[in-house]
Amino acid sequence: MQRRHFLTLAGLLAVGMGLAGSPLLAQGVDVDAILRDPAAPTAGNPKGDVTVVAFLDYNCPYCKKSAPDLERAVREDGRIRLVYKDWPILTEASVYGAQMALAAKYQGGYDKVHHALMAIPGRGVSEEQMLKAIQGSGIDLARLDADLQAHAKDIGTLLKRNLAQAESIGLQGTPTYLIGPFRTSTLDYAGFKEAFAEARRRQAAE
Template sequence: MQRRHFLMLAGLLAAGTALPASALRAQGVDVDAILRDPAAPTAGNPKGDVTVVAFLDYNCPFCKKSAPDLERAVREDGRIRLVYKDWPILTEASVYGAQIALAAKYQGGYDKVHRALMAIPGRGVSKEQMLKAVQGSGIDLARLDADLKAHAGDITALLRRNLAQAESLGLQGTPAYLIGPFRTSTLDYAGFKEAFTEARRRQAAQ
């Protein structure tokens, strides 16, 4: 498994249950906001027994490398709830990518734009390259532009919440995955599957 670094979060996300309020305040972490922000895009099984929270940047090569494996692992498992946290920290174009992905959510197209942006090879991808990739995704571009303008405030607010959540967790970069009670960085398909199994084992043992 690549860059396998599991760190226990003291049950922070185990089975989707929160730590005692006093502990959360002490750590400065809002578990419910991380797990269940209604504006955050989600995939997988909404009633899954393990929640995966993915903090990603569209200019992150490690995010791009692991994205297909994560999608495959979630799809094949069938019992994973996946929450996307767009966390554009690398370049100005990263912010643009996050904005258009989140704007696409209003026409039910977040997944399409997410896949299109993650499929662009390399790092340092420009806004122009991102827009070109989105043009081939099947998204209604006129609606995308309108939603980007109409919901600019909501999108900015969500990105700020994602940033605050990442900082409260002490995340240092992308990708960062919260898998049940674990925090990890880049994984491959086998690594995600193993993490799902271990998360369930830990949850069952509590």
């Protein structure tokens, strides 16, 4: 992955590094809300030195293609904090999938549903196909349905907040990855590893 594939955010997301001086803050971008929304599902190392924020849609084939490489790179690195931003912008079924994944978080099962939905091949995946995948994920479906109803308002609010955050930094589509001070789209395993290393080099230099 060559460096020309990265779009710098001028330090916007360099955790703890000069955020107060970022020119984008003056435009109303809440950096801390993007990095540390307590309602957003997270993975990896909660004390990692680089934060990756992944804006994803369960009907995005490029999200699905890069998801295994992202997970592998995060797992092998051991020092990455990964934040998932469900951003269902492609189809109505995308919204359904995001709602189900976020409802699963209440029983500690976001990862199970997320992985199940990302594993469905192709685009234009229907709600029926998503439900079938969720049923095979090992999640407690009765609890999932109850949590979906009980937390519908909170889930809807989070999805709206994700949308507002994406718009605030001018995102154009999925997947989009914010990696340290960089914004980029589709990456493979080697690309993610290089992005992690470059983010650390940039942070060390500041």
